[in-house]
Amino acid sequence: xxxxxxxxxxxxxxxxxxxPNGFWHxxxxxxxxxxxxxxxxxxxxxxxxxxxxxxDLRRKREAxxxxxxxxxxxxxxxxxxxxxxxxxxxxxxxxxxxxxxxAENRRxxxxxxxxxxxLETEENWYQLTVESFNENRGAGLLTNYYHGxxxxxxxxxxxxIDWKPWRFRKVPxxxxxxxxx
Numbered sequence: 208x209x210x211x212x213x214x215x216x217x218x219x220x221x222x223x224x225x226x227p228n229g230f231w232h233x234x235x236x237x238x239x240x241x242x243x244x245x246x247x248x249x250x251x252x253x254x255x256x257x258x259x260x261x262x263d264l265r266r267k268r269e270a271x272x273x274x275x276x277x278x279x280x281x282x283x284x285x286x287x288x289x290x291x292x293x294x295x296x297x298x299x300x301x302x303x304x305x306x307x308x309x310a311e312n313r314r315x316x317x318x319x320x321x322x323x324x325x326l327e328t329e330e331n332w333y334q335l336t337v338e339s340f341n342e343n344r345g346a347g348l349l350t351n352y353y354h355g356x357x358x359x360x361x362x363x364x365x366x367x368i369d370w371k372p373w374r375f376r377k378v379p380x381x382x383x384x385x386x387x388x
Contacts, residue, residue, distance in 0.1 A: 231275065237272065237288070240272065242288075244259075245259075256289075257295075258300075259281055259285075259299070260281065260301070261281055264277075264284060280303045281299055281300075282296050282302075283303075295319060296312070297316050297319075297345060302347060307348050308352075313352065313360075313363065313364070314364060316345055316348060317360065318364075320343055323343055324339065324343070332365070332368075333374045333375055333376070334376065335357050335375070335376075336357070336376055336377070337377075358372055358375065
């Protein structure tokens with residue numbers, strides 16, 4: 208009697224002490240490994256993959272995979288595994304290094320935040336708080352790129368609006384001490 212194993216069960220060279228040279232060069236091996244890991248971590252839906260952390264791919268045997276092929280970025284592993292899925296990098300536990308330095312990435316997040324929080328009017332934007340960013344995976348962007356200033360984030364995202372700082376729930380630090388206000 209023979210048992211038919213799925214490719215995920217029968218092709219697990221990474222469980223040995225060392226994978227053969229060139230093993231990770233083949234995309235099918237990387238994808239098979241990621242599918243196996245997802246099963247092991249209990250992932251069922253694409254969205255479950257946002258829970259994966261670098262540590263999940265940093266075990267001794269997989270360190271080469273993460274470092275060499277994905278430049279230590281989980282996002283790159285996900286893009287390799289599911290290239291047609293529209294990944295939202297800010298939903299992972301960590302964005303790739305330098306991610307927020309790109310204006311396109313900041314705009315994409317703000318557009319997503321706008322849709323997520325249903326910010327349909329200028330009035331709605333004034334209700335944003337630091338917690339709005341924290342609860343929607345934008346804490347790093349707000350803190351590190353905009354130095355905690357919601358006004359700065361909005362001035363970049365919507366320069367067409369003449370923002371009135373006093374209309375926000377919390378006026379930017381030092382605003383009232385500025386000359387002319």
